[in-house]
Amino acid sequence: MQLTIEVPDYLAEQIEQNRDHIAEILEHGFQQTSVAPAAVEDELRGIVTLLASQPTPRQILNIWPSAALQDRLSNLLYQSKTGTISREQIGELERYLLLDHMVRLAKGQALQQL
Secondary structure, eight states: OOOOOOOOHHHHHHHHHTGGGHHHHHHHHHHHTSSOOHHHHHHHHHHHHHHHTOOOHHHHHTOOOOHHHHHHHHHHHHHHHHTOOOHHHHHHHHHHHHHHHHHHHHHHHHHHHO
16 A cells, blocks of 8 residues: 655654665554553553442552553653644543542542541
């Protein structure tokens, strides 16, 4: 398939230099910006399930994001900052930030109960 797009000059130079590897570069880029991996989505569901189960204060205080979730959030925040985030990713980022806010509120309440 042939595709014609407009890109800034600095990207045009990089594309020209990597002409033979464009397909691999695009594939890698799409993998980096794809929807959250299933493991991250499972972790989020697990946190929500725990919060809904009336956990003890200690259980709430022991909620910490995995390295995979932290990496995904960092990637989304970076893309947001650089203006390269998609609408789908904005929704994903907003879900993470809302859940983070809920966990922080729950931890605040848990600390008061100890």
